[in-house]
Amino acid sequence: MSRKDPIHLENRGQSGARLFSPTAGRNKAPIGEVINQHIVHGAHVLEIASGTGEHGAFMCDLRPDIIWQPTDPNAESRASQDAWANDCAGRMLPSLSLDTTQPDWARELPSYDVIYCANMIHIAPWEAALGLVSGAADVLKSGGTFILYGPFQEGEDTAPSNLTFDVSLKSRNPNWGVRNLDDVKHIFSEAGFTHKARIVMPKENRTLIFTKSR
């Protein structure tokens, strides 16, 4: 992650350290409804690129049985995640600094039942996706679940809005872009994951479910 890159593409609200993402405010309920079905009882969940922390706080409210570990490379975002964690009765842990382009980011972490990552791999170089998947293979328990949310290119079926979004991302940073679904599935497969589901979400986003099969 380059220091000059913006870490989000919208105007966020703020109250103290707590940040409010209009997008997360809209998508946390539909995402929560879907991913709730893929989080086992009592799961320890690692979230990569937690942003404001609103997804984690929402899921801890929805699922009183889970422990949620938020992370982000950005200090202001981590402070916001810690502020949102005040609503979570200790089940949303203090945020960790984690950048998937850093080698061995998973080395010091315990193992997790679930890894969740939303809206990161298109606003980061492809190396961030490669690092995300290889680190996840190290840190996820065997049989664990990886949940990936965001926009994707799907060949001729790509939504026109995602093609436009891709052009706009690349004009900000040529290393960014809406990722090709087949490329994403390929790197998960190479790392020992099995693709289980592709769920159509509002605004032409997708939730992809993978399980770690070895």
Ligand SMILES: C[S@@+](CC[C@H](N)C(=O)[O-])C[C@H]1O[C@@H](n2cnc3c(N)ncnc32)[C@H](O)[C@@H]1O
């Ligand atoms: C658009 S925000 C998404 C935040 C949140 N997941 C959501 O959907 O609301 C993208 C986030 O990715 C983080 N990020 C960018 N590059 C990253 C990397 N290499 N490793 C981990 N996080 C990264 C940014 O700091 C930012 O918080």
